[in-house]
Amino acid sequence: MSNEHFGHIPGIGNLPADSGFIRLAGCSDGIFKSGQNGVNSILSTGDGKVEFIVFEGKALAYVKSEMAAAAYYPVPSVKLERPVKAVLMDLDGTSVRSEEFWIWIIQMTTASLLDNPKFELEDADLPYTSGHSVSEHLSYCIHKYAPGKTVEEARAHYFEHTHREMKEIMEGRGRKGAFTPTDGLKEFLLELKSLGIKIGLVTSGLYEKAWPVILSAFRTLDMGDPKDFYDTVITAGYPLRKGEAGTLGELTPKPHPWLYAEACRVGLGIGPDERNHVLGIEDSGAGICSIRLAGYTAVGISGGNIAESGTMGLCNYYCDSFNEIMKIIAATPKCPDGKRNIQARP
Numbered sequence: 078m079s080n081e082h083f084g085h086i087p088g089i090g091n092l093p094a095d096s097g098f099i100r101l102a103g104c105s106d107g108i109f110k111s112g113q114n115g116v117n118s119i120l121s122t123g124d125g126k127v128e129f130i131v132f133e134g135k136a137l138a139y140v141k142s143e144m145a146a147a148a149y150y151p152v153p154s155v156k157l158e159r160p161v162k163a164v165l166m167d168l169d170g171t172s173v174r175s176e177e178f179w180i181w182i183i184q185m186t187t188a189s190l191l192d193n194p195k196f197e198l199e200d201a202d203l204p205y206t207s208g209h210s211v212s213e214h215l216s217y218c219i220h221k222y223a224p225g226k227t228v229e230e231a232r233a234h235y236f237e238h239t240h241r242e243m244k245e246i247m248e249g250r251g252r253k254g255a256f257t258p259t260d261g262l263k264e265f266l267l268e269l270k271s272l273g274i275k276i277g278l279v280t281s282g283l284y285e286k287a288w289p290v291i292l293s294a295f296r297t298l299d300m301g302d303p304k305d306f307y308d309t310v311i312t313a314g315y316p317l318r319k320g321e322a323g324t325l326g327e328l329t330p331k332p333h334p335w336l337y338a339e340a341c342r343v344g345l346g347i348g349p350d351e352r353n354h355v356l357g358i359e360d361s362g363a364g365i366c367s368i369r370l371a372g373y374t375a376v377g378i379s380g381g382n383i384a385e386s387g388t389m390g391l392c393n394y395y396c397d398s399f400n401e402i403m404k405i406i407a408a409t410p411k412c413p414d415g416k417r418n419i420q421a422r423p
Contacts, residue, residue, distance in 0.1 A: 123387010
């Protein structure tokens with residue numbers, strides 16, 4: 078990362094010039110304006126999903142929403158302290174390489190809305206079609222490609238495609254390579270266990286789509302039942318459908334902090350006083366935001382959309398592999414040969 082600073086966010090630190098952040102004259106909801114009422118500056122992630130309102134010595138994060146469920150959060154400071162007591166891990170793209178599959182499902186859903194089987198998403202859509210909730214992804218696609226359609230229509234198509242494709246995969250057919258464990262996952266998880274570190278799995282995916290993914294990965298790795306291995310598993314719950322009861326999750330996904338906060342505080346029993354002994358691993362910009370707003374050290378792993386979403390500046394560390402992340406957990410890392418990976422952020 079560059080040594081030049083783009084700006085400073087209390088609780089986050091100095092943003093390198095290549096962080097991907099952008100400056101705003103005002104918050105998109107119109108409540109705050111730069112230079113007025115104590116606001117020093119307003120900085121946004123590159124994808125525009127989270128805006129940081131900077132005051133003297135403190136900051137607020139405004140998490141926007143395609144589903145009209147925006148919220149403000151205080152920005153806590155983060156400092157990794159050892160021993161590391163818990164590691165919280167994202168599922169899609171971090172533990173299992175499955176993002177291409179789910180983006181494909183979003184593409185088929187949009188194609189169904191348009192009644193155009195040849196429809197394809199653009200590369201520019203990547204930051205908005207991965208890492209968030211199903212409804213957020215679909216709302217984005219409707220706004221861009223299918224104005225006039227509703228999220229409810231899109232969700233009906235989405236679950237039709239999902240149930241069909243998941244059934245095919247679980248029966249040994251379907252899209253090849255849909256769910257591939259990330260290189261080094263098994264060794265990394267077993268080493269964490271050997272060190273007595275608690276492990277949480279955290280996903281914005283609904284249970285019915287998330288559970289087959291991790292189950293498939295554990296079968297491939299010959300690691301038994303994921304429920305017996307993980308200390309906690311937090312998903313976005315169960316979808317709300319007519320005649321059925323859903324659970325809270327579609328309006329509180331990443332980049333909101335609640336999934337990571339619940340995994341750690343409720344699932345693992347680790348309180349705020351020990352938050353500096355916890356780190357989260359993510360490949361998506363939304364996930365990195367979620368970890369930081371929950372108050373934990375954020376470790377980005379390559380292969381996702383962190384750079385594309387303009388959230389590199391929120392990563393405390395950025396790595397290319399689980400081996401590099403283990404170096405962070407075991408000891409204070411040193412940046413090799415001036416490379417960006419395993420570099421600590423101030």
